[in-house]
Amino acid sequence: MTTTPETIDTEALRVTALDADASSRLPGWFVILWRNGKCRVGMLMLAAFIVIAVLAPVIAPYGPRLDEFGASEGPSAAHWLGTTARGEDVFSQLIYGARTSLIVGLVAGVLSTLIAMAVGLTAGYLRGVVDEVLSFFINLGLVVPVLPLMIVLAGYAPVKGLGLIIIVITVTGWAYGARIKRAQIITLRTRDYITAAKFAGDSTARIIAFEIVPNMISLIVVGFMGAALGAIGAEAGLAFLGLGDPQTVSWGTMLNQASLGGALTTGQWAWLVAPGLALALLITSFTLMNFGIDALSNPHLRED
Amino acid sequence: MALLEVRDLSVTYSPRDSAAVRAVDRVSFEVHDGEFVGLLGESGCGKSTLGNAVLRLLDRPAAITGGTIRFDGQDVTTTPEDDLRSLRWVDLSTVFQSSMNSLNPVITVRRQFADTFEAHSDALGNDLDVDARATELLEMVSLDRSVLSRFPHELSGGMKQRVALALALALEPRFVLLDEPTTGLDVVVQRDILDRLRVLQARLGFAVLFISHDLGTVMELADRVMVMYAGEIVEDQPAAEMVTRHLHPYSAGLLGSYADPRDQVVEVEFIPGRPPDLSQPHAGCLFQPRCPVAVDACRTVHPELLPASLGQVRCLLVEQSGDARVVLEKAAELRRRDQVFAAGLSERADAEPVLVVDGVSKVYKTRRGLNTTLTQAVDDVSFALRPGQVTALVGQSGSGKTTIARILTGVERPTAGSVRFKDEPVDHLGRGALRKYRRHVQLVFQDPFSALNPTRTVAYALSRPLRNHLGLTGAEARARAAELLETVGLSPADQYLDKLPHQLSGGQRQRVVIARALAPEPEVVVADEPISMLDVSIRAEIIALLDQLVRDRGIAMLYITHDLLSARLLADEVMVLNQGVMVERGPTLDVIAEAKDPYTRKLLAAIPRPGARDIA
Ligand SMILES: Nc1ncnc2c1ncn2[C@@H]1O[C@H](COP(=O)(O)OP(=O)(O)O)[C@@H](O)[C@H]1O
Ligand code: SF4
Ligand SMILES: [Mg+2]
Numbered sequence: 001m002t003t004t005p006e007t008i009d010t011e012a013l014r015v016t017a018l019d020a021d022a023s024s025r026l027p028g029w030f031v032i033l034w035r036n037g038k039c040r041v042g043m044l045m046l047a048a049f050i051v052i053a054v055l056a057p058v059i060a061p062y063g064p065r066l067d068e069f070g071a072s073e074g075p076s077a078a079h080w081l082g083t084t085a086r087g088e089d090v091f092s093q094l095i096y097g098a099r100t101s102l103i104v105g106l107v108a109g110v111l112s113t114l115i116a117m118a119v120g121l122t123a124g125y126l127r128g129v130v131d132e133v134l135s136f137f138i139n140l141g142l143v144v145p146v147l148p149l150m151i152v153l154a155g156y157a158p159v160k161g162l163g164l165i166i167i168v169i170t171v172t173g174w175a176y177g178a179r180i181k182r183a184q185i186i187t188l189r190t191r192d193y194i195t196a197a198k199f200a201g202d203s204t205a206r207i208i209a210f211e212i213v214p215n216m217i218s219l220i221v222v223g224f225m226g227a228a229l230g231a232i233g234a235e236a237g238l239a240f241l242g243l244g245d246p247q248t249v250s251w252g253t254m255l256n257q258a259s260l261g262g263a264l265t266t267g268q269w270a271w272l273v274a275p276g277l278a279l280a281l282l283i284t285s286f287t288l289m290n291f292g293i294d295a296l297s298n299p300h301l302r303e304d
Numbered sequence: 305m306a307l308l309e310v311r312d313l314s315v316t317y318s319p320r321d322s323a324a325v326r327a328v329d330r331v332s333f334e335v336h337d338g339e340f341v342g343l344l345g346e347s348g349c350g351k352s353t354l355g356n357a358v359l360r361l362l363d364r365p366a367a368i369t370g371g372t373i374r375f376d377g378q379d380v381t382t383t384p385e386d387d388l389r390s391l392r393w394v395d396l397s398t399v400f401q402s403s404m405n406s407l408n409p410v411i412t413v414r415r416q417f418a419d420t421f422e423a424h425s426d427a428l429g430n431d432l433d434v435d436a437r438a439t440e441l442l443e444m445v446s447l448d449r450s451v452l453s454r455f456p457h458e459l460s461g462g463m464k465q466r467v468a469l470a471l472a473l474a475l476e477p478r479f480v481l482l483d484e485p486t487t488g489l490d491v492v493v494q495r496d497i498l499d500r501l502r503v504l505q506a507r508l509g510f511a512v513l514f515i516s517h518d519l520g521t522v523m524e525l526a527d528r529v530m531v532m533y534a535g536e537i538v539e540d541q542p543a544a545e546m547v548t549r550h551l552h553p554y555s556a557g558l559l560g561s562y563a564d565p566r567d568q569v570v571e572v573e574f575i576p577g578r579p580p581d582l583s584q585p586h587a588g589c590l591f592q593p594r595c596p597v598a599v600d601a602c603r604t605v606h607p608e609l610l611p612a613s614l615g616q617v618r619c620l621l622v623e624q625s626g627d628a629r630v631v632l633e634k635a636a637e638l639r640r641r642d643q644v645f646a647a648g649l650s651e652r653a654d655a656e657p658v659l660v661v662d663g664v665s666k667v668y669k670t671r672r673g674l675n676t677t678l679t680q681a682v683d684d685v686s687f688a689l690r691p692g693q694v695t696a697l698v699g700q701s702g703s704g705k706t707t708i709a710r711i712l713t714g715v716e717r718p719t720a721g722s723v724r725f726k727d728e729p730v731d732h733l734g735r736g737a738l739r740k741y742r743r744h745v746q747l748v749f750q751d752p753f754s755a756l757n758p759t760r761t762v763a764y765a766l767s768r769p770l771r772n773h774l775g776l777t778g779a780e781a782r783a784r785a786a787e788l789l790e791t792v793g794l795s796p797a798d799q800y801l802d803k804l805p806h807q808l809s810g811g812q813r814q815r816v817v818i819a820r821a822l823a824p825e826p827e828v829v830v831a832d833e834p835i836s837m838l839d840v841s842i843r844a845e846i847i848a849l850l851d852q853l854v855r856d857r858g859i860a861m862l863y864i865t866h867d868l869l870s871a872r873l874l875a876d877e878v879m880v881l882n883q884g885v886m887v888e889r890g891p892t893l894d895v896i897a898e899a900k901d902p903y904t905r906k907l908l909a910a911i912p913r914p915g916a917r918d919i920a
Binding site: 195201211214 | 758817820823
């Protein structure tokens with residue numbers, strides 16, 4: 001059973017987290033996530049990817065762009081996954097590729113979550129004309145076909161590089177999160193404790209930051225995870241289509257170069273399969289973690 | 305053989321993070337065919353847990369840890385979930401307080417009926433005329449057939465709860481569990497639904513287990529009443545017997561919260577303290593710490609549920625003494641000393657008003673597409689609030705009470721008329737001036753569960769007004785917050801300062817809400833139904849607290865309510881509002897005793913009078 005983010009009882013969730021907080025030294029949300037079996041597997045997988053990314057220079061036997069080996073070789077003891085058409089080590093590229101995916105996920109996830117929060121919170125709290133204008137942009141962001149827009153933006157931009165990809169993904173990806181946060185704040189802002197804060201003399205900014213946002217933490221985490229996952233997928237897709245920077249080592253560019261370099265004709269399955277598999281595993285880890293997040297928001301799914 | 309037989313049933317919550325709680329402890333009872341049984345007790349006494357256990361609706365971390373449940377001779381204690389499904393709804397059905405919110409929001413009422421019929425077509429046959437049957441069911445709960453084509457969000461809370469009741473009765477069950485089915489609804493609506501329910505029950509002959517903390521209502525409806533305390537049944541008597549000759553001190557305490565507001569002198573009692581923590585073992589009687597007549601043996605000997613009078617009672621005193629009533633009368637005497645709140649004839653001193661409302665009207669414009677509709681929420685209302693006095697504002701839902709509160713507090717601006725605070729007009733304040741004005745005018749909310757931010761501690765909640773309005777910070781603010789908690793009876797304050805709202809009971813939360821309203825030392829307090837969400841047994845306590853604060857601190861209070869008994873206890877003056885117009889006003893006793901307005905009369909009629917059914 002999945003819970004749509006719109007129906008999450010974020011306050012109850014926060015309270016459970018605070019309770020779990022009190023009973024251990026770890027943050028409460030972490031305790032709840034950790035108790036969910038599937039989520040634990042997902043978290044361990046993600047942790048493994050992070051370790052690999054951080055320790056890439058240690059783990060990878062060669063530099064990712066070092067092209068002094070024989071071209072298009074099959075797997076061997078020296079090159080576990082073979083070499084590329086330009087004579088680079090596929091295994092080393094695979095290891096460094098984890099960095100790109102995670103950085104894109106992290107940065108684009110953070111950026112689009114920030115935009116979504118700023119837009120969603122402002123629209124939902126202030127309502128009125130401000131809301132109407134911002135909602136128009138949110139809806140615009142939702143109806144614009146994302147993939148073509150990404151391709152156009154990435155294709156026509158004068159510079160190429162990871163930064164561009166991140167910007168493209170952020171620009172196209174914030175709207176969904178903004179809509180959910182707007183809906184949530186609209187229900188939260190009518191709570192009596194918000195009125196009480198006004199009577200206590202608190203300013204609007206303080207009310208949003210201290211009364212509302214803490215009750216939305218889970219929603220923000222969910223939004224971030226979704227955005228990060230989308231960004232990782234989008235980066236791989238754009239790079240695979242050849243719209244990335246060919247100098248960046250990423251699983252997408254690997255796939256792109258493998259198909260251009262004739263991996264199929266030379267029978268280099270490992271070159272073709274490895275980046276796809278790595279990507280699939282990373283996506284799986286996010287999906288597994290989502291089970292835990294569902295459990296966070298729905299007490300019945302919690303492993304008590 | 306009884307329809308429902310429960311033997312030695314125990315239910316334990318075993319949460320992962322805290323100690324196990326024995327929420328239901330070796331409970332035995334029976335419900336016969338067509339019998340209407342009430343189950344009473346304060347919140348947290350295990351009533352809902354027991355009800356859910358009987359229907360096998362318990363969820364982790366709760367589990368049945370002993371005993372048996374037999375329905376119609378069949379043991380259902382361990383029946384697999386799949387076999388239960390055919391039993392539920394067809395033979396056993398239920399309405400909860402939250403049932404109205406569990407209607408599917410995206411389908412019409414007709415569809416909800418059709419789905420219910422379809423899910424149980426084996427019991428009904430396939431050629432059922434959905435509309436005809438649904439109309440018949442809706443008529444049973446006094447709803448028009450036009451409701452069929454509406455969506456849940458187009459219905460009021462009361463209407464939704466009626467639909468839920470009609471759905472529960474759709475398959476003519478033999479047993480219906482009602483868990484606080486009308487709590488949270490308008491008193492008059494509650495009354496309507498319950499009266500209807502009683503008539504239906506008599507006609508269709510289903511058995512009912514009616515769970516409520518509102519003893520007056522239960523006594524009036526039920527044939528037999530069971531009182532539950534701390535997971536145990538402490539008394540079980542026929543309803544008429546319970547009203548006049550109850551034996552357990554707890555039952556006596558619960559009954560003490562009722563009185564007729566038309567009497568010259570009105571007294572209500574309350575039971576101080578809270579039910580015990582069931583995760584700890586207790587020797588002796590569980591009620592002992594709160595019992596006014598406890599003897600030494602009560603601390604060590606755990607009483608059994610033994611036959612007494614026409615039913616059963618769990619109390620050592622009743623066991624020992626030949627005539628337990630004498631003991632109870634003594635208890636009542638004892639309690640009267642400090643646990644009674646009384647309202648006599650109050651004499652009104654005419655102090656200078658602090659807040660004057662003069663000819664105020666409010667018209668709301670609502671735009672739906674191109675049509676603009678005007679709603680006259682408040683129509684030419686004038687009154688004044690005086691220090692040290694309470695003015696009650698009574699009226700049906702939608703009569704404009706809250707709009708008046710919003711205008712008083714500057715949340716809303718009046719369309720016409722003026723509001724003056726100490727001769728300063730306050731009806732059109734700008735942002736900054738409004739913030740300053742609110743130092744003097746504070747609010748107490750209805751729902752203690754939404755009035756406190758669930759993620760902020762008590763100390764934080766209290767520190768904000770202290771800092772913003774009085775400029776207190778740090779240790780100073782904390783010390784003042786502690787003082788405030790002591791003032792509202794949360795003592796020792798250190799125990800409460802760092803608690804989160806969910807660690808407090810409803811009554812304790814409401815005390816925190818009151819403390820927060822008092823923090824900036826306001827001259828005017830608007831209390832919007834501050835006790836309607838609380839257990840009946842602690843309402844009197846909160847009323848007593850408000851009364852004391854008003855008199856001690858010279859606060860002018862506007863007390864908004866549906867509840868004439870509390871208005872009678874607290875208010876010096878009553879105003880009755882009907883569709884935005886003030887239809888009655890005057891000294892409380894005069895207005896209540898000689899009610900002229902039809903709504904005021906309805907409110908009076910809605911006050912439960914335990915035992916009334918037998919007299920009538
Ligand atoms: N999920 C839970 N985990 C632990 N204890 C619970 C839980 N739900 C209820 N309880 C405890 O069980 C007892 C009975 O609660 P409940 O059946 O809801 O009482 P009532 O319906 O009479 O208000 C209380 O002490 C309450 O704190
Ligand atoms: S057994 Fe003792 S403490 Fe318990 S109710 Fe009876 S008199 Fe009170
Ligand atoms: Mg209950």
